[in-house]
Amino acid sequence: xxxxxxxxxxxxxxxxxxxxxxxxxxxxxxxxxxxxxxxxxxxxxxxxxxxxxxxxxxxxxxxxxxxxxxxxxxxxxxxxxxxxxxxxxxxxxxxxxxxxxxxxxxxxxxxxxxxxxxxxxxxxxxxxxxxxxxxxxxxxxxxxxxxxxxxxxxxxxxxxxxxxxxxxxxxxxxxxxxxxxxxxxxxxxxxxxxxxxxxxxxxxxxxxxxxxxxxxxxxxxxxxxxxxxxxxxxxxxxxxxxxxxxxxxxxxxxxxxxxxxxxxxxxxxxxxxxxxxxxxxxxxxxxxxxxxxxxxxxxxxxxxxxxxxxxxxxxxxxxxxxxxxxxxxxxxxxxxxxxxxxxxxxxxxxxxxxxxxxxxxxxxxxxxxxxxxxxxxxxxxxxxxxxxxxxxx
Amino acid sequence: xxxxxxxxxxxxxxxxxxxxxxxxxxxxxxxxxxxxxxxxxxxxxxxxxxxxxxxxxxxxxxxxxxxxxxxxxxxxxxxxxxxxxxxxxxxxxxxxxxxxxxxxxxxxxxxxxxxxxxxxxxxxxxxxxxxxxxxxxxxxxxxxxxxxxxxxxxxxxxxxxxxxxxxxxxxxxxxxxxxxxxxxxxxxxxxxxxxxxxxxxxxxxxxxxxxxxxxxxxxxxxxxxxxxxxxxxxxxxxxxxxxxxxxxxxxxxxxxxxxxxxxxxxxxxxxxxxxxxxxxxxxxxxxxxxxxxxxxxxxxxxxxxxxxxxxxxxxxxxxxxxxxxxxxxxxxxxxxxxxxxxxxxxxxxxxxxxxxxxxxxxxxxxxxxxxxxxxxxxxxxxxxxxxxxxxxx
Numbered sequence: 019x020x021x022x023x024x025x026x027x028x029x030x031x032x033x034x035x036x037x038x039x040x041x042x043x044x045x046x047x048x049x050x051x052x053x054x055x056x057x058x059x060x061x062x063x064x065x066x067x068x069x070x071x072x073x074x075x076x077x078x079x080x081x082x083x084x085x086x087x088x089x090x091x092x093x094x095x096x097x098x099x100x101x102x103x104x105x106x107x108x109x110x111x112x113x114x115x116x117x118x119x120x121x122x123x124x125x126x127x128x129x130x131x132x133x134x135x136x137x138x139x140x141x142x143x144x145x146x147x148x149x150x151x152x153x154x155x156x157x158x159x160x161x162x163x164x165x166x167x168x169x170x171x172x173x174x175x176x177x178x179x180x181x182x183x184x185x186x187x188x189x190x191x192x193x194x195x196x197x198x199x200x201x202x203x204x205x206x207x208x209x210x211x212x213x214x215x216x217x218x219x220x221x222x223x224x225x226x227x228x229x230x231x232x233x234x235x236x237x238x239x240x241x242x243x244x245x246x247x248x249x250x251x252x253x254x255x256x257x258x259x260x261x262x263x264x265x266x267x268x269x270x271x272x273x274x275x276x277x278x279x280x281x282x283x284x285x286x287x288x289x290x291x292x293x294x295x296x297x298x299x300x301x302x303x304x305x306x307x308x309x310x311x312x313x314x315x316x317x318x319x320x321x322x323x324x325x326x327x328x329x330x331x332x333x334x335x336x337x338x339x340x341x342x343x344x345x346x347x348x349x350x351x352x353x354x355x356x357x358x359x360x361x362x363x364x365x366x367x368x369x370x371x372x373x374x375x376x377x378x379x380x381x382x383x384x385x386x387x388x389x390x391x392x393x394x395x396x397x398x399x400x401x402x403x404x405x406x407x408x409x410x411x
Numbered sequence: 412x413x414x415x416x417x418x419x420x421x422x423x424x425x426x427x428x429x430x431x432x433x434x435x436x437x438x439x440x441x442x443x444x445x446x447x448x449x450x451x452x453x454x455x456x457x458x459x460x461x462x463x464x465x466x467x468x469x470x471x472x473x474x475x476x477x478x479x480x481x482x483x484x485x486x487x488x489x490x491x492x493x494x495x496x497x498x499x500x501x502x503x504x505x506x507x508x509x510x511x512x513x514x515x516x517x518x519x520x521x522x523x524x525x526x527x528x529x530x531x532x533x534x535x536x537x538x539x540x541x542x543x544x545x546x547x548x549x550x551x552x553x554x555x556x557x558x559x560x561x562x563x564x565x566x567x568x569x570x571x572x573x574x575x576x577x578x579x580x581x582x583x584x585x586x587x588x589x590x591x592x593x594x595x596x597x598x599x600x601x602x603x604x605x606x607x608x609x610x611x612x613x614x615x616x617x618x619x620x621x622x623x624x625x626x627x628x629x630x631x632x633x634x635x636x637x638x639x640x641x642x643x644x645x646x647x648x649x650x651x652x653x654x655x656x657x658x659x660x661x662x663x664x665x666x667x668x669x670x671x672x673x674x675x676x677x678x679x680x681x682x683x684x685x686x687x688x689x690x691x692x693x694x695x696x697x698x699x700x701x702x703x704x705x706x707x708x709x710x711x712x713x714x715x716x717x718x719x720x721x722x723x724x725x726x727x728x729x730x731x732x733x734x735x736x737x738x739x740x741x742x743x744x745x746x747x748x749x750x751x752x753x754x755x756x757x758x759x760x761x762x763x764x765x766x767x768x769x770x771x772x773x774x775x776x777x778x779x780x781x782x783x784x785x786x787x788x789x790x791x792x793x794x795x796x797x798x799x800x801x802x803x804x
Contacts, residue, residue, distance in 0.1 A: 054675075056675075150677075153675070154675040154676060154677075211665065212665070213656065213659070213660060213665075214656075214660050214664055214681070214683045215651065215656045215660075217665070217681050217684065218647075218651050218659065218683050218687055219651065221647070221679075221681075221683070221684045221687055221688075222644060222647050222648050222651070222687070224677060225643070225644050225688070225691070226622075226644045229622075229623065229640035229641060229644055230622065231624055247618075247622035248622060250618070250622075251615060251618050251619045251622055251644065254614070255648060258608065258612065258615070263606065263608045263743070263746075266606070266607040266608045267606060267607050267608075269607075270607040271607055272604065272605070272606075272607065272610070272714060280712055282447075282448035282449075282450075282546070282547040283547060284543075284547075284617060284621075284704060284708065287711075288607070288610050288711065290607045290610050290611050290614070291611075294611055294614055295614075295618070311677060315677065318680075318681065321665060324665075350656070353656075
């Protein structure tokens with residue numbers, strides 16, 4: 019199969035997986051990616067977006083690490099949905115992560131579906147999509163691939179690495195594995211490991227995808243199908259965990275959807291039902307089901323303390339990084355206590371660390387929203403770090 | 412189709428839906444069930460279990476209302492699973508609900524799948540299973556059918572009506588609709604309405620069932636299929652909501668399932684994954700998928716205050732019932748504040764009400780488990796009510 023045939027066989031949303039609207043860093047067999055599973059990915063590519071200008075001494079680079087279902091399009095319209103970048107309220111000209119001041123990089127994670135090599139990419143050995151033949155990857159693998167991209171861009175030390183949720187896991191991994199190369203780090207709504215409940219919800223999502231016969235044992239691209247229903251159920255489930263009970267009550271309560279009485283049927287009588295169905299439906303247009311399996315698995319496997327003999331503080335022994343940890347009071351996916359565990363470990367390791375719990379009823383999703391307290395805190399931290407780094411106003 | 416042919420076409424677990432191992436109260440066209448939807452169920456049956464002996468003045472009857480996925484087999488081995496009755500730690504000889512002292516009734520709710528008329532039952536008009544032609548039922552309908560059963564048994568006033576979760580909703584409905592007939596009421600881990608988050612989780616379950624092609628638009632019994640995968644995903648999702656995050660952490664944490672290292676695969680590496688898959692698998696052996704849709708819908712629709720002009724206290728204006736309300740500190744499906752709403756309304760209505768929040772990390776499921784504080788409180792309440800009712804020791 020040549021590239022054109024393959025692109026044709028991918029469904030509507032998939033071409034971005036093989037022909038992304040992004041810059042590409044291609045790594046050949048001379049630069050393989052050594053994965054935590056022991057598998058070597060002998061060639062791969064990373065799709066990324068850059069914003070702003072790298073300064074002369076290459077000291078103003080900020081890496082943004084994306085959460086599970088976002089991608090490299092952090093501050094530009096999304097090539098599939100046309101919606102603004104997922105963190106365009108934070109990243110852009112004159113924003114807190116000011117692209118007129120900083121050189122901002124955001125890459126699609128390895129295992130993703132927006133152009134970085136993942137299960138929807140072509141396996142060079144077979145000429146077909148990897149599907150489940152793609153090796154299971156970890157947060158460590160994501161970060162190792164990002165480090166190779168940062169090398170390729172000629173940058174030694176990042177001024178800041180910033181991420182929330184799965185992105186925050188990557189920031190922690192950066193500080194642990196490449197502490198010398200991270201001047202400052204911001205971790206939002208995240209944790210140093212996945213809890214049993216986190217794993218449980220992800221397992222629901224995976225079982226929903228795999229239960230869909232259109233998943234075809236993972237080979238749906240070749241089969242010309244798409245496990246839309248299964249992936250929609252997975253998304254709906256995850257979506258509940260992104261919102262707090264209070265936010266659901268405030269936004270939806272028991273309000274009915276465009277009707278004055280219940281219909282005594284299984285229609286979406288309640289606004290919350292209609293909302294969830296919509297969230298499921300739009301997600302499948304832009305995300306690859308197998309990628310969803312792989313990225314949730316990577317989060318499940320993340321346990322930074324376990325990688326350091328059970329002592330999280332040991333993960334940061336060599337880090338000279340300045341840390342800022344942010345949690346959200348109503349986040350029940352990564353509750354504040356998970357952030358506190360990180361703060362304690364950093365204190366034990368003697369690291370410089372600030373911590374803020376933002377009071378909000380918006381749940382886990384708050385880190386993606388307009389949260390003035392989060393913004394003002396992040397701004398103060400970044401301004402201070404910029405002064406220390408010798409980056410003038 | 413005659414009865415034998417139909418029984419044959421039902422899969423392994425289904426015969427209980429048409430030929431239950433329980434007593435049956437059959438209501439013909441002369442005693443139709445008027446449903447809240449406006450539909451009239453012109454003939455129906457209720458499957459029930461009884462324990463103990465009704466005393467001469469018929470003053471010692473206790474009705475147990477079952478939660479969503481339980482049934483009438485409250486204190487005897489289950490006819491499908493062979494496991495002990497679901498509340499046999501509470502109900503039985505010498506137990507708190509002492510079957511040597513009380514006459515205990517437990518009936519399968521209308522819409523259920525253990526012998527009471529529901530979507531798996533035969534539609535007398537067509538000779539085929541109702542499937543989605545069964546009318547959508549409510550908690551009010553369940554209670555109206557139970558009241559007809561209680562009439563049939565010749566009982567006017569129940570000494571106690573007891574239930575948790577969906578069973579608790581029925582107890583509230585009993586006290587509201589038939590307050591004069593309820594001497595005392597115990598409501599555990601329940602609420603006077605379903606929250607947006609409750610509805611959201613149920614909607615996930617329904618979408619998972621309906622997304623399974625073996626659901627066959629609801630006609631899986633006729634088609635000889637069973638939406639096992641979809642129903643298993645629904646059960647797995649619900650199961651997370653029955654446990655607290657702390658209980659999940661204590662029971663499973665990040666423990667691996669019979670292996671010392673992760674497998675870098677989508678196998679059930681973690682005990683929590685294995686546990687959930689098991690829960691999903693065993694559930695589909697004993698429960699009907701359409702029943703699951705109907706019973707969750709009934710819970711979603713429940714809003715006792717809305718039925719009384721927005722004032723929950725008005726629901727209890729005519730009740731002379733003694734109430735005992737129990738919540739569990741780690742129950743996030745029906746948090747303590749939902750019980751407090753009921754207690755406040757009962758206080759406003761001038762009802763006799765006791766309330767206890769049991770401190771436990773076991774989550775919603777706690778009401779089904781051995782909780783000494785719950786038991787001792789219930790025992791005290793029942794003993795006191797028995798004295799007032801003139802039921803000697």
